[in-house]
Amino acid sequence: MSGNTFGKLFTVTTFGESHGLALGCIVDGCPPGLALCEADIQAELDRRKPGQSRYTTQRREADEVKILSGVFEGKTTGTPIGMVIENTDQRSKDYSNIKDQFRPAHADYTYMHKYGVRDYRGGGRSSARETAMRVAAGTVAKKYLQDFLGIKVRGYLSQLGPIAIESVDWTQVDQNPFFCPDVSKVPEMEAYMQALNKEGNSIGAKITVVAEGVPPGLGEPVFDRLDADLAHGLMSINAVKGVEIGAGFDAVAQKGTEHRDELTPAGFLSNHAGGILGGISSGQDIVAHIALKPTSSLHIPGRSIDVNGDAVEVITKGRHDPCVGIRATPIAEAMMAIVLMDHFLRQRGQNGGVVHNMPNITSR
């Protein structure tokens, strides 16, 4: 592959630039028989869609998805599912002033080095707009996992800049513009974002994604461990700089007696492992955390260079997310669902998908 395909048996290939005609993807390997319609996809896309609160970019893409193939009479047929979203709100002239400049911390610079050319309109292929198709493709995975296997994949914002959540109430996540599961922190986040917008600055964030109901046995050691593929998928999301499974970096200072999740006939007693042992799911919840950096497109001037190597001062005028992390929850869910779906099919292929004759460990 050349970089735009993800997965082995359940594969997702995407195309599309921020300001091109359309974005699209091909989901290949979805088993036949899954009930699927555009409204299923649209619901998830709408969660990610920009312009829904004043804390995200004010671009107003309709983001209407069309399913072009692979579904017949309301069900998947096993053939590839083609989907497209037309780009509608393109204001390319917003970008003409940075055409010859490199925004600090932006992919402008590296794309130019790599390809010798770049579609500077809205970041082109490097734009987070690309992740819309990940959400579309991820919805297919999510729905299959839910409908056929009872696996639920969902996420939340666990930290916004300096504000860390203290409790998780899943019912709150979709009730506020931050995907924040701790309703007590929402006013603080609102105030923080307003001050940030005034300042013209941006901020990082942390997202947590959890999969419940995953059977033991998913993951293909040694290189395609479940955690390794999750790390691959999650780190491939724009702006992500770190991935943790379970205890993550806290494990550095943990002793073995503290970190190990003891088992009893009634189940595991803790989940520092994040549901993965030796690269294979243990039957506990899969838990991952990701760190997202602050957006590089700021209204505050920064030092940079232009294509001639001369010093310039860069200000980005386009409409940008002051915190890309806010809209990243559905994207992270999508990537986790795609990885789990792929590994479910791989496990079923190689090992028959049988849950072997083993003691039943049900706790988390």
Added chain:
Amino acid sequence: MSGNTFGKLFTVTTFGESHGLALGCIVDGCPPGLALCEADIQAELDRRKPGQSRYTTQRREADEVKILSGVFEGKTTGTPIGMVIENTDQRSKDYSNIKDQFRPAHADYTYMHKYGVRDYRGGGRSSARETAMRVAAGTVAKKYLQDFLGIKVRGYLSQLGPIAIESVDWTQVDQNPFFCPDVSKVPEMEAYMQALNKEGNSIGAKITVVAEGVPPGLGEPVFDRLDADLAHGLMSINAVKGVEIGAGFDAVAQKGTEHRDELTPAGFLSNHAGGILGGISSGQDIVAHIALKPTSSLHIPGRSIDVNGDAVEVITKGRHDPCVGIRATPIAEAMMAIVLMDHFLRQRGQNGGVVHNMPNITSR
């Protein structure tokens, strides 16, 4: 692939169990003309080899590598390089007492669920012994990167349990049994490990790996970003629970003005990005950190179950590393080198490998 192959153009496939006859690997895609001999590989294997200090496992594997193919008259020929290491110090009876038990936090449990069978001797395929072949394969990558491209990949222990280093002196790394670059911390680490051994416990660690001299342009967005492939490779190492690029999780609380690495005609002014922007190398140092969990094989009893689901108390008697992180530096270097090598070849394939007509940014 079925999990035991890594890479696309520079591929590494490994086999071997802890207590089987031998470990081996095939390195496919190494360009012809690289000077390579067994001594090159052996030198790196010796850095990882157990039994070299009292802070690592006391197993004494000779770990002598044989190159079986792909090298002719001292140079690689472009054909696959087959390598093997015979296992010599196998005390399988050490494991007979845990044959029907699952060590808490160990892959025992998940391998049994996945495959319905397991080679319980020394952890079988899930043993960190498998990583010897990663080091062997990684040495080929490292040497090519160094000899042909002037890229240097090296790492160090950045934290041992509660003890974080405060400075980096590369010349110290190979002068102490911890790969610790801060000589002032070594006595503290020695004392910590002695206490830990007495206690029969284990501890986590953090490793940092750095690649210097990487040209801009490596990485294939959107899914095969350089950072995503690094995350895949590094997370696939035994016991790793977290991966960071550059600022990593520190980015969560950083503002855009703080995180962004400004550019001047003389170069970048900082490196929070860890040398990767938009998934593509920027020409700065590539910097990654990994978190390793404490070993699960402890001399302190823990609650678990056996294959019948009955409660048991488990004590591991075999010879184990109290801190797997200590020997992980060469392994992390190997995985980073393999990823860079693969992406160098991919970039050369797709984009001709040309460094385009761009301003020359040389600082880190």
Added chain:
Amino acid sequence: MSGNTFGKLFTVTTFGESHGLALGCIVDGCPPGLALCEADIQAELDRRKPGQSRYTTQRREADEVKILSGVFEGKTTGTPIGMVIENTDQRSKDYSNIKDQFRPAHADYTYMHKYGVRDYRGGGRSSARETAMRVAAGTVAKKYLQDFLGIKVRGYLSQLGPIAIESVDWTQVDQNPFFCPDVSKVPEMEAYMQALNKEGNSIGAKITVVAEGVPPGLGEPVFDRLDADLAHGLMSINAVKGVEIGAGFDAVAQKGTEHRDELTPAGFLSNHAGGILGGISSGQDIVAHIALKPTSSLHIPGRSIDVNGDAVEVITKGRHDPCVGIRATPIAEAMMAIVLMDHFLRQRGQNGGVVHNMPNITSR
């Protein structure tokens, strides 16, 4: 991958059913800088388009291609190229009578077995209509090969049922509806097809594809030999039952002295190898032949069964090609171009693409 992606560095992924909303593809891995517009693709699509003579199906698809991404200001950018063709002339009711029947020799039966469901309209995914996107993708490869490397890929009909050509005049190929390079055979072919249409029967054909100007060194032994990948690509075309490289099956009865292509300082003296030795291009013309079976959709009744296993008599009423081979020339060219493009990039990646310091052998 799950079957709908072809290639390693230059990859083509397709979607679309005969009577769905649209067909589409993603070409990933095309290097930046190739001049490309819709007219380039359209010209090749028009060569394959149905309804152009009375010897092919009378469906009249406009087959208008849209490029949705990957091209900026008239040139490829190195990012994935998304393309779609909307389906316009869909008469699904033509198929309602075979909804529960299996046409003999048709994929109806096997799709139903594999997926448990099928989109029976026009053969769904198994329709040769899918090959339109191969032609679209192949045009990108063909144009790159021609513009940057001077490689020309072209083909012709070498046999129509019992009528074999006797000479090759490339200038004639696009001057008649059969892609026949031997103008003296055209009237015979016309008469044959008219009789066949009257009969309601179909016929097989043989296509020859040739690539000129291919440098030596393409092909990755041992499994991804150039000839093996060509065989894969060509056999994946609908209705193909055989693939030959160079002498092909004639080699069975050849002696070594007869088959071997001797070399002199002025070049090779013959080309029984079809331009490939040991799986690697030799610098001679690459020559491949394919056998296409007669269409299974006939107006002459045939014995078959229905979905209940009961005996039925099947007559296909839709509009079908009496000889699928006639329109297969552009498709075969496309697949050869895609394979060569992929191997050009792989060779450049792994071996630097250098033509080594070797005697220059220029003849064919």
Added chain:
Amino acid sequence: MSGNTFGKLFTVTTFGESHGLALGCIVDGCPPGLALCEADIQAELDRRKPGQSRYTTQRREADEVKILSGVFEGKTTGTPIGMVIENTDQRSKDYSNIKDQFRPAHADYTYMHKYGVRDYRGGGRSSARETAMRVAAGTVAKKYLQDFLGIKVRGYLSQLGPIAIESVDWTQVDQNPFFCPDVSKVPEMEAYMQALNKEGNSIGAKITVVAEGVPPGLGEPVFDRLDADLAHGLMSINAVKGVEIGAGFDAVAQKGTEHRDELTPAGFLSNHAGGILGGISSGQDIVAHIALKPTSSLHIPGRSIDVNGDAVEVITKGRHDPCVGIRATPIAEAMMAIVLMDHFLRQRGQNGGVVHNMPNITSR
């Protein structure tokens, strides 16, 4: 991958040169629970082994295989199976005279162009000796297919130069040195080969491979059709110049009414399709034919050039097969078994491996 790996879920990676220290392979993706020992592999290797009759090369390799991993207590564990064969009968000096020459029709020339270097001893990696590991890996596939699915893969020599067989008696195949199923042709073949040896010449051959008991549903359209992957695998065997499925090139002159295999409730009435429709197995026997060219290493001088481009006369002195086709039957069986195994796992992964609720068609 870089060319030395075959398969997606059941993958085979090989290494080794004709005159290197050893040949080896890694079989990844074999499900756990298959009874497997070295004697199983050895039996198949012995069928392919040189020096068994005066009609094959007189090299006398012991070809003793060692299983190094992946098997525990007599059964596969699901982890990668490493195998090696040491090279013992190496007479490298036989080759010193052709060190700087290119044998006409040999991979010498193309390897030198591709890699800029070659291991000239015995053809290095391009030697048919490489196929020993294919047979070893193929035996794992063959045994799984037989033991778990009742699929039998076997082949025979269907033509030796001008001598075509007229009948197939499977019990005869292993009773003569030619794998000839028509005992009446054996004396003719013996006489032909003796004359050929006297002449110092070589000859082509045709091999037929058949898989019985294959369930319907294997194959992943559109690119990874079962026939396309078979063509890939079979064409990747040394010296193969053509691959046919079922009727193959005979289909060119067949009418639709003649070619189509009609169905009745009692089964198919013929098998021109060779068991594959639309790229998916139909439940009939899978039938493939391959054409092998005559060996290029002859005792009769031929015109060629040396590394300086100067004209030379080449005579090969080493011990070579006058007809590589004779020993190719086990190799072709191996490749077909590997392809079927891979597709069985893929079908089980993507579609659950269910045989859907379909009429049972049992005839061939």
